[in-house]
Amino acid sequence: MxxxxxxxxxxxxxxxxxxxxxxxxxxxxxxxxxxxxxxxxxxNSQRTSRDVCYKLNKMGFKVNEEDIFTCAMATARYLASKKENGTAYVIGEGGLLTELHNAGYSIVDDQPDYVIIGEGRTIMLESVDKALNMIMKGAKLIATNLDPNCPVADGKYRAGCGALVAMLECASGVQAFSVGxxxxxxxxxxxxxxxxxxxxxxxxxxxxxxxxxxxxxxxxxxxxxxxxxxxxxxxxxxxxxxxxxxxxxxxxxxxxxxxxxxxxxxxxxxx
CATH class of the missing domain: 3.40.50.1000 (HAD superfamily/HAD-like)
Structure with a gap:
């Protein structure tokens, strides 16, 4: 069996x-x-599988990079299956950028195929405005996940990817596709x-x-x-x-x- x-x-x-x-x-x-x-x-799309693996190993877990699957990995593989060697404007961090590069995607600042929103600890309103205008011109809106908030230390929370995506959806009238x-x-x-x-x-x-x-x-x-x-x-x-x-x-x-x-x-x- x-x-x-x-x-x-x-x-x-x-x-x-x-x-x-x-x-x-x-x-x-x-x-x-x-x-x-x-x-x-x-x-969480911020960290690469290697980063996550290192954290788990330090805690005593006997795991390898291959044992970790992030929403960034899922997003990159999904987009690669829909459009090879595409382009993306990204609001997110290293984990997401790394996976998109691994999937053959180029990160651009103008006329992207996709606007991709991931986790981010420091997000500038200028980037959000830029993403909004790209969406209004036809770029597809993709979310790594729709979690509205994320728990942090001491029982506190910070706004999650879903909160930023909701703002862009409201501003653009376009509904995001979420992969996570x-x-x-x-x-x-x-x-x-x-x-x-x-x-x-x-x-x-x-x-x-x-x-x-x-x-x-x-x-x-x-x-x-x-x-x-x-x-x-x-x-x-x-x-x-x-x-x-x-x-x-x-x-x-x-x-x-x-x-x-x-x-x-x-x-x-x-x-």
């Missing part, structure tokens, strides 16, 4: 800030030892990267509107962990539910629960 595989969100699932969540290192390294395939999925979670584009790419079928794929995440919605819509088994942005009280606000709810990824070190998850039992875990 073919082994199951895991798509795993990172922030709020296996670490918070620069510290791993208890049990996460043992769980991930255990997957590696058992040769169960896994891929980390992130809607919960888009089926990224979810399907990730599944195929692990060479899994739908019923062989398990998604572990902490966000209902991205991880659980995206994976559930694809027919994957979904596991919601409560160490991130979603609490049990939040679940009443959604018209869908995860297959399993766990307090922490540490719960999956329990062999009985782990076997239920990979067996795709649809009885939610009560923890």
């Amino acid at each position: 073919k082994k199951k595989g895991f798509l795993i969100d990172m922030d709020g699932v296996i670490y918070k800030g620069s510290e791993p969540i208890p049990g996460a290192v043992d769980f991930i390294n255990g997957l590696r030892e058992r040769e169960l395939p896994f891929l980390f999925l992130t809607n 979670k919960p888009s089926p584009v990224m979810m399907r790419m990730a599944r195929k990267a692990l060479q899994l079928t739908t019923d062989e794929t398990v998604m572990i995440g902490d966000t209902m509107g991205t991880d659980i919605l995206g994976a559930g819509s694809m027919g994957f088994t979904t596991v919601l962990t409560l160490t991130g942005v979603t609490s049990r009280e939040d679940l009443v606000h959604f018209g869908y539910a995860p297959d399993f709810i766990i307090e922490s990824i540490k719960d999956l070190l329990n062999q009985n629960l782990f076997e239920r998850v990979i067996g795709r039992s649809l009885v939610p875990a009560e923890y």
